[in-house]
Amino acid sequence: MMTHSQIKVFVTEALLLAIVSAALIIGGFLWSNDRADKRLQREYKQKFGTVLAAESYTPLTGKVLNDFPEINSVYRGYDKDGTPVGYVFDMTVALPSDKTTKLDFRIGIDFETSRVTGLMCEDPKVDRRLQYLESTLLGKQIPVAFRRADTTVSDDETYAPVEGLKDGIYYAQRLIDDRSKFVDYVEMEIKGGKITRVNWDAFNLDMTTEDRSYASLSGAYEISGLDWAVQSYNICHALLKLQDPDRLAMKSDGTTSIVDGVTCNIQCFVDLSKECINYSREGYTKDKYLSAINRIYTETMGSTPDADGVRNKAGYIAFSFEKTPEVYTIYDESGSARGFRTVREIEAIMNGKRLNKLTPTPTPSPEATPDPKNDSRNAERGAEDGYVKGSSEDEQTLTDSIDDLPMSEVATYIYPPSDSYVEARLAIRAFNTGYKFLKAYLNWRV
Amino acid sequence: MPDRRRYSFYKGLFPGDVLNFSKRSHYVREIMLERVYPTKVILPMKMHYGVPAVPCVRIGDNVLAGQCVGIPEKGTFSVPVHTGISGTVTDIKPITLPNGISTRAVVIHNDMKRSRLDSLKPRSLMKLSASEAINIITDAGICGMGGEGIPTGAKLRRAKKEGVKDLLVNCLQSEPYSTSDLTAITEYPDYVVNGAAACTRTIGAKRCFFLISEQRKEQREALENSIGRLKDRFKDLTFDIKIFRERFPQGYYRLIAKALYGKSISAQDTLERICGAVLFNCSTMLACWEALSDNIPMMSRIVSITGDASGIHNMLVPIGTPVSELINSVGDFRASGGRIVWGNCLTGIEIKDPDNTPIIKLTSAISIIRRQVVPRTPCIHCGLCSECCPMGLSPNTIYEMLNQGLTQKASEEGARDCIACGSCSYICPAGISLTDKIAAFAGEGRVIEVNSLLYNSGHTATEGELIYDANELSGSSLLEDYGASKEEDGRDEEGRIVLPFDGGKKV
Amino acid sequence: MSRKRAVKKEAVRLAPFIHTEKNAPYIYLTLIAAMVPCSIYAAFYYGLRAIILILFCVVTFTLSDLLFTHIAGRGGKGEYFDLSSASSGLMLALILPPDTSLITALTAVLFGSIVTKQIFGGPGSNLVNPAAAGRLFVSLVMPSAVKGYAEGGTEGWFMLRTLIFGSKSGEFHDYTNCSFPELITGNFPGSLGAACATCVLLGGFFLVMRGSIRLYAPISYFVTLTLFFPLSNLLARGTSFGYDGYIAFMLSSGVVFVAVFMLGDLTTMPSRFTAGFFAGMVCAMLTLIMRAFVRPDTALLAPVLSVNFMSFVLDFLMKTISRRNLRSREVDVR
Structure with missing residues (x-):
């Protein structure tokens, strides 16, 4: 075996070797890294420039990636100033039903608005065929789902009304204002078991100005897109056609894409419409509602609305109960807010009797995440494609999930292509996977 | 130049x-040349290739330095043996040299008088x-x-x-x-x-x-x-x-x-x-x-006492000096615990009994080598042995063949050419004793030694038989007669070569 | 005469009493030391996971060898532990992609250890390079697990995710865009340790200094690669006949690593000059041809294995040729 001196010599030489190599490596790194970065960015640009225009790209890492086997890599793109502009995904997508067909996609997503900035398939043939899809999706928000031609709100289509509606005029208003001092309300008229008239508007807490529709027309209330009054009209019109607020396909961000001319948040409208429909089933008319709210005010505030001057010219109580949340909030065991009571429920409590079910209305709070398991809509969970064919009641019913995303989250609906359906479907799956990743990665609350 | x-x-x-x-x-x-004057010498009668010489002294005889103690049998291929010291013959006994030669040896005890034959001039x-x-x-x-x-x-x-x-x-x-x-x-x-x-x-x-x-x-x-x-x-x-x-x-x-x-x-x-x-x-x-x-017969030679466990000494040593005396004269070697090798460290033979092992005419070195533990691993087929074999053999292949008993194949591979230089064993990273195996095979197969000089060595000397009368030869180194008495004959010999030296001139 | 023969037999029982310090553990230790620069490269560029991967490969390779030796009953008898397992494990780790999962690495290690090493008779008897065989095995059997090298692999020194999950990103890049400084310093996505040509050459230099490398095959490998590169270009790209991408190929494809640590290997390569030269040439030609048709890692390692297989035959052949004259004379004499 080696003698001590030999071992010493050997170790010395090995150490020397290690030091020399470490110096070479680190020196070489410093020498070449700038070029390597530049080259890398050049390659990234060449590769990803078509789907997301950015000055530089950095790969994202993290445990989250492991939950998404389809995603090969994710990059965040930055502009010249170093501000993030978007994400680029490199993924290989297959349908759960058919694992053999795989396509490699590169997709770009805008940083702030999560809109599509580009789509590219690495198979050039497929890419050509998906050209139209890219142009359709450009600038659209993800997630994306196909819509059936017959699920759009078309005038010559009739929809079955919600069952069990009693004729009459029903009414519901919010107990708190929105952040711009408006209190939303919906008035609904049922005739012959069908919704025949819907009005969605909001009182101004400031008694001097008019309702929101008026304010929007006069320019005092501005939102993106069409005037709010027009959008309100459109959505009410759509509900008259569809007969069921669920059919409005409200997404998790509170918008809908199936109603033309409506870009605003319709959460409030949907909630209040559902409340009205519930009242209609129970024959809880507008008059009852108004007297109930009158009573709630009186008992809560200790004086009459008239005395406090919160009744507006039209005779409604335009008041926000935000200072007394205990009146309308449902608390769970831990004492945190779980939902909100309707006026009828509050009245029932004041009467000392409990209603059969005190289910909270769908939460208007943007903080609460819908739990798909408890979501009653999941009862008719459909195929992955986003629609099912031939359910017993309807010819076609929108299903409530696509690529494991609740339908309510879907932001963009597009028409399925006449050909290359599978490829387009895979592309959409890619987008939705990207959406899911971003949701998980950025801890998005929906 | x-x-x-x-x-x-x-x-x-x-x-x-x-x-x-x-x-x-x-x-x-x-290196300085040192001299050793041993207390006794052991003179094997066969240190060369050929027939052993025959002792021409008896126990108890006094001998002088340079005196012939063993002479060849007539008509045989042999050389005489001379003593390098003066003293008394104490024993004539059979001895086996480390290289396996068994022969008789004359043991002479030194009288420390350093008396030389007169003819050594x-x-x-x-x-x-x-x-x-x-x-x-x-x-x-x-x-x-x-x-x-x-x-x-x-x-x-x-x-x-x-x-x-x-x-x-x-x-x-x-x-x-x-x-x-x-x-x-x-x-x-x-x-x-x-x-x-x-x-x-x-x-x-x-x-x-x-x-x-x-x-x-x-x-x-x-x-x-x-x-x-x-x-x-x-x-x-x-x-x-x-x-x-x-x-x-x-x-x-x-x-x-x-x-x-x-x-x-x-x-x-x-x-x-x-x-x-x-x-x-x-x-x-x-x-x-x-x-x-x-006129000096071969009675002493220069021997290196060397090796990694000793210093390097070169000594003028009377032939027959026991190895132990040689080693003791250069210092205490036993403390180092090294191996004593009769010959050089690559081709020599380890000796266990340095007291009774003499320096012979062929011993150019006594090596004292630190005991090494050579890690023994399986052959890693590195081919280093083939690379260094001076005869161009593939020791690893031959070794494998010999292990499997394929002697015919091994000879085809050239195993008989092995010169036992020890290079392959030295270089083998796996510590396999290649030389040992291959040289043994090469040696046993070689009926006639490399040199055909042995062809004429038909005669075998009978042990104990004293052919010459010791007295007749007493006090002779066999070299006395040349030059003087035979001069006349030599002149007549055809094709003779005259060495043009002045007599007696020291060169 | 019979006595003389016996005497002769005794007389040749000689042995060298000195032994070179270059014993088998030393040779493997040298090999390991020569791979230190590459390991440092791996640790510097890929951080903790590289260190873990390297240690894992070394340890599992050693354990697997020990275990199998024990099972096969070959062990014991005072045989020295020769470090060949450790060096094979290290070499294997260095040619794995940086984000190889431990499972993949284990597969490669087990294949290299058991199939290529132990079944052929244990340490030293392996016909082919265990590291190359293990690596090739995983790239053929689990291609998705080692599908290439991740761009921008410097994900942080303490990132360990890929050890468990592997990596999804990874491809074989076209390195022709890389600048020379990047190529020579290994600052590009490549395998764990073989990417940095400087480090490999440094290790090679160490091996040459230590004499634990045989240069015939590596030199002929390089020469052949250089001479026939244009042809390979023609084959691979179909159009260009020239030295485009030559430097990128030489520095990025791992041929330097292969030349130094696999073709310079004492065990698995031919020992004779002619055979070694020929083997290097064949290996280079195969690489150049296969480059056009298969994955780069396969194109790199499969030729190594084939010349490993060939080397035994080749060595034997060359020996026979070189001895033919002598043998015929021996026959004449008889």
């Missing part, structure tokens, strides 16, 4: 990567015929001191018969640690050159080449100076120094033939026949000149 072509064979152990010979060179400068008349010179060399008991052990007289005679053109003096002591030959050159360059020149004339050759390693500058210069001094005396001869690369085992005659003449010699051929050259060790040349000019 300008730098010239450097000769070597292909493969072998390289000094650079294997044995750091350059490190050793500083020892060479340090410079020869008065240096006009000798070739056959006289050969006879002197034979009777001086000289045999190849590099390790081959062939009686030099016989070799000269054969070379003369073959009509060789070149006489090569092997100054290539390439074995690790051994420097005895080199010391001989450093100390007695004129003797070496004179001896070589005399032998060249004796065999009728015209060229005398000294083969020396390129790293032995000191020895080279000594030889060059000596040649410069002496070449005028030998105008009919051409002297040259052939520079070789330092490589082990460069000194082997087949490798020299390959390097110098570009000819490969098979085991059956001789250097004389193929290359027209005869090869002698430089120490042998030294001994020859001692015999020719000073």
